[in-house]
Amino acid sequence: MRTDPNLPPAGSRTVDGWFVTGSEFPSDPIERLVHYARLAPSIRNSQPWKFVLGSSSIDVFADRARWLSVADGDRREMHLSLGCAIESLRIAADFGGYGTGLQYFPMQSDETLVARVSVALGGPKRADPAADLLRSMLTRRTSRKVFDTAQPVGDKDKSALYSCFEVGSVSLHFLSERTALDALAALETRADAMLFAKPEYRAELAHWVGRGALGTSWLMSKIGQLAVGYLRGSDRIAREDTERVASAPLVCLLTTHHDQRVDQIQAGEAYMRIALVAESRDLRIQPVSQVLETPETRAGVAEIFGLGERTAQHLFRLGHAEPEAGPSTRLPLDSIMVRMARTG
Ligand SMILES: Cc1cc2nc3c(=O)[nH]c(=O)nc-3n(C[C@H](O)[C@H](O)[C@H](O)COP(=O)(O)O)c2cc1C
Structure with missing residues (x-):
C-alpha cells in the first residue's frame, strides 16, 4: 500500500x-x-x-x-x-x-x-x-479479486516492475493486447479443465486443503466449482472463470534462457521483487500457474508471447482491484x- x-x-x-x-x-x-x-x-x-x-x-x-x-x-x-x-x-x-x-x-x-x-x-x-x-x-x-478493467497498469508502474530486478537470465514480458489476453484466458480455462479431470490432481489438492495449508476460501470455492462443472459438463462455470481471468489489464511472464534449477530459483527471486514493488505501488498480483502445468497449454503460452527458445517460468496477472481481506496462514x-x- x-x-x-x-x-x-x-x-x-x-x-x-x-x-x-x-x-x-x-x-x-x-x-x-x-x-x-x-x-x-x-x-x-x-x-x-x-x-x-x-x-x-x-x-x-x-x-x-x-x-x-x-x-x-x-x-x-x-x-x-x-x-x-x-x-x-x-x-x-x-x-x-x-x-x-x-x-x-x-x-x-x-x-x-x-x-x-x-x-x-x-x-x-x-x-x-x-x-x-x-x-x-x-x-x-496474492489477489483473487476481479480486476478493474477500466484501470490499466500505467507506463511508470510497468517500468518500475521491469527494472526492479536483475538476476541471471530472467526476463519479464508484458501482454496487454485484448485479443491476446482473451486467448490466454481461454487457455487457462482449458488447463484448469484438463487438470481437474485427473483424479490424482483433485486428490492432491484435497490433501493440501485438508492440511489447512492453503487457507484460502478462493481455492476451496474454485475446487468446488470445477468439480461440479467437470461432473456436469457445464461450460457456464468455465466461461465465468475465463471472464474473471480476462479482467486483468496486464498479464506478465517471467522467462529464462535455460531451464536448470538455478533458473527456476532465480525466476522466483525476480517474482518476489516484482510482487513487493507491485504492492508498494498499490497494484494487485496473482500467479496463474495451471496453464504452465500442462504441456499443451504451456506450448500455447509460448506462442502467444512469441518466446522462441526461452522457457516460460512464471505467469501472473496484474492490475487494480479491491484489497484481500487478510493474510494466509x-x-x-x-x-x-x-x-x-x-x-x-
Ligand atoms: C510458484 C507459485 C505458483 C502459484 N500459483 C498460483 C495460482 O495458480 N493461482 C493463485 O491464485 N495463486 C498462486 N500462487 C500464490 C499462492 O497460492 C500464494 O502465494 C499462497 O497461497 C500464500 O498466499 P499469499 O501469497 O497471499 O501470502 C502461486 C505462488 C507461487 C510462488
Whole structure:
C-alpha cells in the first residue's frame, strides 16, 4: 500500500525498528531474517522450505515432504517458491544492515540444499539492496479479486516492475493486447479443465486443503466449482472463470534462457521483487500457474508471447482491484528452522 514509509503498515507494530505483525517475533537477529522469509508466496501455500542457521550463514533446504508431486511433477514451482523465500531473506538482511552473499547448491551431493546465504552484519552490501521493500512484505497478498478493467497498469508502474530486478537470465514480458489476453484466458480455462479431470490432481489438492495449508476460501470455492462443472459438463462455470481471468489489464511472464534449477530459483527471486514493488505501488498480483502445468497449454503460452527458445517460468496477472481481506496462514517458525550451535 502506498503509505508513509516512516510509519508501520496498518495492523502492525515495530520492534527495534522492524515492522511486525502477530505476536511471534524472534529476539535473535538472524532468526528475524527467517521470520520474514517465510512470508514469501509459495505454490498452493505449501511453504516447501527449511532454514538451517549457522554462525554466519543460513542454508535454505527444499522440504520434499511439502512438494506437490502431481501439480508440480518437475518441481519447477517448488524451486520458484524457494527463490521467493531466498529473496525475502535477503531483503530482510538488507533492511537489518547485513551484507549477504548467495551460493546456489553449495553441496553437489545434496540437491535439497538449494542455497547458502552468507550474512555479515555491516559486511559488503549486494549490488542491488532493497531494504525499502521490507514493509511491503507485511501487506503483500496474492489477489483473487476481479480486476478493474477500466484501470490499466500505467507506463511508470510497468517500468518500475521491469527494472526492479536483475538476476541471471530472467526476463519479464508484458501482454496487454485484448485479443491476446482473451486467448490466454481461454487457455487457462482449458488447463484448469484438463487438470481437474485427473483424479490424482483433485486428490492432491484435497490433501493440501485438508492440511489447512492453503487457507484460502478462493481455492476451496474454485475446487468446488470445477468439480461440479467437470461432473456436469457445464461450460457456464468455465466461461465465468475465463471472464474473471480476462479482467486483468496486464498479464506478465517471467522467462529464462535455460531451464536448470538455478533458473527456476532465480525466476522466483525476480517474482518476489516484482510482487513487493507491485504492492508498494498499490497494484494487485496473482500467479496463474495451471496453464504452465500442462504441456499443451504451456506450448500455447509460448506462442502467444512469441518466446522462441526461452522457457516460460512464471505467469501472473496484474492490475487494480479491491484489497484481500487478510493474510494466509504460515507454518510456525520453529517447524521450519533448525539452529546449529552458533557463536556470537
Ligand atoms: C510458484 C507459485 C505458483 C502459484 N500459483 C498460483 C495460482 O495458480 N493461482 C493463485 O491464485 N495463486 C498462486 N500462487 C500464490 C499462492 O497460492 C500464494 O502465494 C499462497 O497461497 C500464500 O498466499 P499469499 O501469497 O497471499 O501470502 C502461486 C505462488 C507461487 C510462488
